Amino acid sequence: MERRDFVQLTGTALGAVTVPIWGGGQRVADFSGSLTPIPSADKKALADVALNTAKSRGATYVDVRIGRYLNQFITCRDTKVQNITNTESYGCGIRVITNGTWGFASTNDVTPDGIARAATRAVAIARANSRLQTEPVQLAAEPGHGEVAWRTPIKKNAFEIPISEKADLLLAASDAALKNGANFVNSLLFLVNEQKYFASTDGSYIDQDVHRIWPVFVVTSVNTETGKFETRNSLSAPRGMGYEYLDAGAGEKVTGPAGANTITYRDSYDMIEDAKLAATQAKAKHTAKSVEAGKYDLVLDPTNLWLTIHESVGHPLELDRVLGYEANYAGTSFVTLDKWRSHSFNYGSPIVTLFADKTQPGSLGAVGYDDEGVKCKRWDLVKNGILVNYQAIRDQVHVIGQNASHGCCYSDNWSDVQFQRMPNVSLEPGTAQMTPEQMIAGVEKGIYIVGDSSYSIDQQRYNFQFSGQLFYEISGGKIVGQLRDVAYQSNTQEFWNSCQQICDQRDYRMGGSFFDGKGQPGQISAVSHGCSTSRFNGVNVINTARKL
Amino acid sequence: MAPLTPDQARALMGRALRLTKADACEVNLNANSGGNIRYARNSVTTAGATEDLQMVVQSNFGKRSGTVTINEFDDATIERAVRRSEELAHLAPEDEEFMPPMGQQQYVTSQAYFDNIANITPEYRTQVAANSINPSKAKECTAAGFLQDGAQWQAMMNSAGLFAYHRSTQANFSVTVRANDGTGSGYATREANDLTKFDVDSASRIALEKAAASRNPLAIEPGKYTVILEPEAGINLLANLIFNFDGRQADEGRSFMAKAGGGTKVGEKLVDERVHIWSDPAHPDIPTSPWQGDGRPYERTDWIAGGVARNLYFSRYWAQKKGVKATPFPPNLIMDGSTATTEELIRDTSRGVLVTRTWYIRSVDPQTVLVTGLTRDGTFFIENGQIKHAIKNFRFNESPVIMLNNLDALGRQQRVSGSDAGITSLMPVMRIRDFTFTSLSDAV
Numbered sequence: 001m002e003r004r005d006f007v008q009l010t011g012t013a014l015g016a017v018t019v020p021i022w023g024g025g026q027r028v029a030d031f032s033g034s035l036t037p038i039p040s041a042d043k044k045a046l047a048d049v050a051l052n053t054a055k056s057r058g059a060t061y062v063d064v065r066i067g068r069y070l071n072q073f074i075t076c077r078d079t080k081v082q083n084i085t086n087t088e089s090y091g092c093g094i095r096v097i098t099n100g101t102w103g104f105a106s107t108n109d110v111t112p113d114g115i116a117r118a119a120t121r122a123v124a125i126a127r128a129n130s131r132l133q134t135e136p137v138q139l140a141a142e143p144g145h146g147e148v149a150w151r152t153p154i155k156k157n158a159f160e161i162p163i164s165e166k167a168d169l170l171l172a173a174s175d176a177a178l179k180n181g182a183n184f185v186n187s188l189l190f191l192v193n194e195q196k197y198f199a200s201t202d203g204s205y206i207d208q209d210v211h212r213i214w215p216v217f218v219v220t221s222v223n224t225e226t227g228k229f230e231t232r233n234s235l236s237a238p239r240g241m242g243y244e245y246l247d248a249g250a251g252e253k254v255t256g257p258a259g260a261n262t263i264t265y266r267d268s269y270d271m272i273e274d275a276k277l278a279a280t281q282a283k284a285k286h287t288a289k290s291v292e293a294g295k296y297d298l299v300l301d302p303t304n305l306w307l308t309i310h311e312s313v314g315h316p317l318e319l320d321r322v323l324g325y326e327a328n329y330a331g332t333s334f335v336t337l338d339k340w341r342s343h344s345f346n347y348g349s350p351i352v353t354l355f356a357d358k359t360q361p362g363s364l365g366a367v368g369y370d371d372e373g374v375k376c377k378r379w380d381l382v383k384n385g386i387l388v389n390y391q392a393i394r395d396q397v398h399v400i401g402q403n404a405s406h407g408c409c410y411s412d413n414w415s416d417v418q419f420q421r422m423p424n425v426s427l428e429p430g431t432a433q434m435t436p437e438q439m440i441a442g443v444e445k446g447i448y449i450v451g452d453s454s455y456s457i458d459q460q461r462y463n464f465q466f467s468g469q470l471f472y473e474i475s476g477g478k479i480v481g482q483l484r485d486v487a488y489q490s491n492t493q494e495f496w497n498s499c500q501q502i503c504d505q506r507d508y509r510m511g512g513s514f515f516d517g518k519g520q521p522g523q524i525s526a527v528s529h530g531c532s533t534s535r536f537n538g539v540n541v542i543n544t545a546r547k548l
Numbered sequence: 549m550a551p552l553t554p555d556q557a558r559a560l561m562g563r564a565l566r567l568t569k570a571d572a573c574e575v576n577l578n579a580n581s582g583g584n585i586r587y588a589r590n591s592v593t594t595a596g597a598t599e600d601l602q603m604v605v606q607s608n609f610g611k612r613s614g615t616v617t618i619n620e621f622d623d624a625t626i627e628r629a630v631r632r633s634e635e636l637a638h639l640a641p642e643d644e645e646f647m648p649p650m651g652q653q654q655y656v657t658s659q660a661y662f663d664n665i666a667n668i669t670p671e672y673r674t675q676v677a678a679n680s681i682n683p684s685k686a687k688e689c690t691a692a693g694f695l696q697d698g699a700q701w702q703a704m705m706n707s708a709g710l711f712a713y714h715r716s717t718q719a720n721f722s723v724t725v726r727a728n729d730g731t732g733s734g735y736a737t738r739e740a741n742d743l744t745k746f747d748v749d750s751a752s753r754i755a756l757e758k759a760a761a762s763r764n765p766l767a768i769e770p771g772k773y774t775v776i777l778e779p780e781a782g783i784n785l786l787a788n789l790i791f792n793f794d795g796r797q798a799d800e801g802r803s804f805m806a807k808a809g810g811g812t813k814v815g816e817k818l819v820d821e822r823v824h825i826w827s828d829p830a831h832p833d834i835p836t837s838p839w840q841g842d843g844r845p846y847e848r849t850d851w852i853a854g855g856v857a858r859n860l861y862f863s864r865y866w867a868q869k870k871g872v873k874a875t876p877f878p879p880n881l882i883m884d885g886s887t888a889t890t891e892e893l894i895r896d897t898s899r900g901v902l903v904t905r906t907w908y909i910r911s912v913d914p915q916t917v918l919v920t921g922l923t924r925d926g927t928f929f930i931e932n933g934q935i936k937h938a939i940k941n942f943r944f945n946e947s948p949v950i951m952l953n954n955l956d957a958l959g960r961q962q963r964v965s966g967s968d969a970g971i972t973s974l975m976p977v978m979r980i981r982d983f984t985f986t987s988l989s990d991a992v
Contacts, residue, residue: 081641104596108619121597128670129592132678167641184800222801227808228915229801325588327692328724415598456908458922463943463989465920487912489987520586520694542986546916548949
């Protein structure tokens with residue numbers, strides 16, 4: 001799905017949807033029979049055809065992914081269900097090493113003959129490319145895991161919830177917003193189920209059933225007299241959960257600091273409540289004070305900070321970017337190997353510890369094994385402010401002198417080759433007890449920012465600009481009113497070194513991207529970022545208002 | 549599977565349509581076959597080939613619809629797909645904005661298929677990579693690039709009598725060359741439907757030249773500058789403007805095209821009178837499918853002419869409700885230019901900035917179409933009609949509406965899609981006054 005198609009689908013731009021690009025091969029289908037994964041034994045027999053065929057043609061390593069990828073999108077516009085789309089894609093991707101070179105071929109003909117043809121083609125492609133090969137693939141060893149399985153620990157399979165129940169929830173959220181002064185509401189419920197089977201010549205046969213969910217809306221308030229309009233996006237997060245995320249559990253709500261009138265959510269989302277509040281907040285934006293540009297201490301709620309972590313920490317620490325593999329598309333990275341080798345590069349202030357974790361329950365990136373058969377784990381990227389590691393996969397870790405992959409290889413579809421993708425990257429909560437309200441009490445001149453919006457960063461991840469959904473002016477330790485036209489601009493290292501305080505574990509929440517784009521052909525991945533409310537001192541704020 | 553002829557497509561879709569019991573039924577076929585190669589660090593990293601064929605069956609009862617897709621074409625599978633789409637339609641909620649399938653339409657002829665691209669081999673792709681990697685290596689530079697090529701076949705047929713068929717080929721190439729000392733970077737793209745128009749090696753040459761020329765950039769102060777935006781830089785900004793030409797959004801007051809007090813800005817002068825932006829599915833340099841997914845014919849459409857907003861695009865539902873023509877979303881974008889080369893525009897510039905590429909452009913304020921983004925892969929300072937030196941990259945905050953009001957000069961067109969825009973376009977080089985750079989970036 002190209003970005004503009006997504007925008008058309010939603011009817012309006014939906015905030016922080018990070019470069020939504022859909023892989024090939026998707027198709028619309030009903031799910032009759034597709035919700036039950038194909039028996040592992042059947043997939044093992046097919047996988048063995050790929051492994052044996054490619055080996056017999058000269059491959060020294062082979063992996064095969066047989067995947068069924070289900071998506072459901074329910075789209076509502078105001079009081080109407082606009083669209084219900086089921087997409088289903090089933091096929092097989094085969095990756096080989098021949099003459100020290102990768103080759104890949106995929107097919108939707110998931111039969112022994114179709115798979116054998118694709119395996120043969122993958123070997124031929126590897127052989128053709130090997131004449132330009134200057135760096136033969138060095139694959140870190142990974143033990144065979146035998147026949148194993150993993151499933152997202154969902155409580156309610158969202159695909160099995162009746163469509164009418166899901167549509168009713170979206171319509172109820174619309175109704176709540178419209179009754180509270182919104183002029184328009186666009187909403188969407190995205191569901192993803194990846195049923196993927198991996199096998200390799202290392203002796204792994206891994207069956208996984210992965211679930212993700214994202215309820216999202218945009219509320220618009222129009223002032224026809226002035227010709228102005230204001231929006232407020234939902235404060236939900238996409239999650240690696242089932243339909244239980246929409247249970248609106250009271251214990252998962254986080255009420256904002258005094259003067260802000262905000263509610264955000266941990267592991268359970270109340271879409272109707274959020275829509276109601278969004279309507280009043282969008283309306284209030286019309287009369288909010290336009291920010292005066294200058295330096296401010298920023299107090300960033302996790303609904304805003306997750307995206308800054310994603311762009312300024314997650315991406316620059318991808319080893320493939322550091323090495324130049326993404327130079328032609330996503331870019332490279334300022335976090336060059338010499339900085340890592342120095343063991344003294346101050347990525348952030350001493351209170352900043354950022355970690356990667358593919359096992360966090362409820363996160364978008366959580367799986368048992370990655371897409372090259374590596375068992376998933378947690379590791380530190382920045383420890384007490386110092387850069388300590390990158391994100392790397394099997395054919396990269398030798399570059400940083402390590403002998404085991406970090407387990408963060410992924411492909412969004414059977415049709416495209418797997419490669420290094422960002423694991424969940426999160427900020428460790430502060431060790432001292434602190435609430436957002438206590439943090440704000442210490443700020444003389446600042447802005448409290450909730451929700452994500454416009455985001456942009458350069459191709460080496462130095463210079464960024466982010467906005468938000470809600471801005472509150474802090475003066476003399478108190479929130480004194482709502483602001484608008486706010487965006488903050490900074491440099492990654494400067495920003496993280498300006499981090500002065502981090503709230504404790506009680507305030508920890510996860511945000512995330514459902515559509516993180518990378519690679520050519522473009523692929524998406526879904527990734528979560530957890531953090532607690534944090535304070536950054538002296539950040540440059542610009543005023544974004546213009547006159548046409 | 550592919551190639552799929554019109555007769556094969558009609559026969560295949562007819563087998564589904566003959567089985568329908570719904571009020572209306574529409575069938576789509578999509579097939580593709582192609583390959584790609586990706587290289588970086590002066591070495592091939594990945595290469596692949598893929599093919600797919602799918603049939604989409606949509607059935608309607610009143611305003612309820614259900615859709616099913618299959619990729620097997622035996623009689624039992626086709627019948628199951630038709631029956632299941634009918635069951636889903638019965639289960640679906642009523643869509644008040646549902647529009648019934650369209651009858652036969654007249655489509656323009658769009659010559660978009662060329663055997664020379666359909667027949668590209670893995671060896672050709674490897675040679676393209678080699679022609680990019682080897683000269684880069686020889687000049688202490690490192691190349692990273694991507695070539696994707698293939699053929700697509702699409703067809704649709706419905707119970708209201710519509711039949712449409714289109715086939716196309718396309719090759720896309722982009723390359724970034726970086727100086728090995730990390731201080732310079734260059735970028736170029738090429739795309740074509742016809743291999744004879746696919747001058748792929750020139751892109752590698754230009755990217756290499758820019759990488760060498762952009763080494764050791766100097767910092768200049770952010771602020772307002774005259775800029776020369778090369779086509780790849782301009783399209784990412786321009787697309788943001790036209791993607792905001794949604795008629796319903798304007799009618800509802802939630803677009804910069806809405807007027808205070810109601811109504812839209814269609815017919816009003818928006819930008820400099822030299823600006824002419826239009827779409828044409830049959831343009832020989834950027835041919836597209838002759839129809840939008842719902843069967844509506846694409847036709848030549850002005851979006852802005854003489855600086856005046858001329859048309860907005862609509863859904864069929866909203867157009868019917870408003871009693872206006874249901875102009876579809878632009879299939880491509882063409883902005884008129886001139887015969888002036890980039891070099892000629894530089895010669896006429898006393899002080900300014902040459903921008904090769906813009907990057908990571910995102911909307912900041914939809915009320916003014918204000919966007920932010922950065923320059924990348926070759927940014928140069930111009931003084932007294934000459935490029936003086938490379939400069940560090942900038943972040944900008946600018947509205948394409950303000951930008952096109954500050955239009956100074958237009959130059960030659962080039963086919964580009966834009967890494968942020970993603971729409972096939974013919975864009976001229978543009979010289980713009982008072983372009984707003986808001987901060988410096990250390991990124992190379």
